[in-house]
Amino acid sequence: DAGxxxxxxxxxxxxxxxxxxxxxxxxxxxxxxxxxxxPGHGLRLIHYSYGVKDTDKGEVSDGYSVSRSKTEDFLLxxxxxxSSQTSVYFCAISEGQGPHEQYxxxxxxxxxx
Amino acid sequence: xxxxTQLDSHVSVSEGTPVLLRCNYSSSYSPSLFWYxxxxxxxxxxxxxxxxxxxxxxxxxxxxxxxxKSETSFHLTKPSAHMSDAAEYFCVVRxxxxxxxxxxxxxxxxxxxx
Numbered sequence: 001d002a003g004x005x006x007x008x009x010x011x012x013x014x015x016x017x018x019x020x021x022x023x024x025x026x027x028x029x030x031x032x033x034x035x036x037x038x039p040g041h042g043l044r045l046i047h048y049s050y051g052v053k054d055t056d057k058g059e060v061s062d063g064y065s066v067s068r069s070k071t072e073d074f075l076l077x078x079x080x081x082x083s084s085q086t087s088v089y090f091c092a093i094s095e096g097q098g099p100h101e102q103y104x105x106x107x108x109x110x111x112x113x
Numbered sequence: 114x115x116x117x118t119q120l121d122s123h124v125s126v127s128e129g130t131p132v133l134l135r136c137n138y139s140s141s142y143s144p145s146l147f148w149y150x151x152x153x154x155x156x157x158x159x160x161x162x163x164x165x166x167x168x169x170x171x172x173x174x175x176x177x178x179x180x181x182k183s184e185t186s187f188h189l190t191k192p193s194a195h196m197s198d199a200a201e202y203f204c205v206v207r208x209x210x211x212x213x214x215x216x217x218x219x220x221x222x223x224x225x226x227x
Binding site for chain 2: 033105
C-alpha cells in the first residue's frame with residue numbers, strides 16, 4: 001500500500017467553525033489531490049498541488065483552501081464549515097499525470113452539524 | 114472535455130457467474146482509463162489501468178477490461194464472481210490540462226448472492 005495517511009479519520013464539527021484536514025505521504029510524489037465523495041456523485045476534485053507551494057482549484061473549490069509547505073504534507077481547510085460540506089474526504093497522490101495512477105488515502109469522514 | 118458514464122448504478126450476480134460492469138467514456142484524445150474498487154467504509158484501490166498499450170488490460174483479483182475505441186467503451190469483466198467482490202466500482206478517466214485529475218463515474222454497486 002502507498003504510504004498515505006489522513007488525519008483525523010473522523011470529525012464532527014459545528015457550522016461556522018474552521019476545520020483542517022491533513023494528508024501525509026511518504027512516497028515523495030509530486031502531485032497531491034483532495035477529493036470529496038458524496039452519494040451519487042463519485043469523487044470530485046476540490047484542490048490539487050503540483051509541487052511545494054504550487055496549488056490550484058478543482059471542480060468544487062468554493063469554501064475550501066489548501067496549503068503545501070512540504071512535499072509530504074497537503075492540508076485542506078474549510079474556512080467556515082457548512083452542512084453542505086458534510087462528506088468523506090480523500091487525499092490522493094501521483095508521481096505524474098497522463099498514465100500515472102493515483103493512490104488514495106483511507107479517507108476522513110466529516111460531519112458538520 | 115473528458116467524462117465517463119457508468120451505465121448501471123447497481124448490478125447483482127450470483128457467486129460463480131460472470132460479472133460485467135459497463136462504462137462509456139468521452140475524450141478528445143487518447144485517454145488514460147482506470148477502474149477503482151471501494152469496499153464498504155474503505156478507501157479506493159486501483160484494479161487496472163489502460164494507457165494505450167494493449168487494449169485488453171488485466172488487473173488484480175481476476176478482473177480485466179477491454180478498451181474499444183470504436184464503441185468508446187471500457188467495460189470491466191470477471192469470469193466468476195466471488196462473495197468478496199461485493200463493492201462499489203468506479204470507472205475513471207484522466208482529465209486533461211494542467212490538473213491531471215481523475216474524473217470519476219458515479220459508481221456501480223456490485224452485489225454478489227450466494
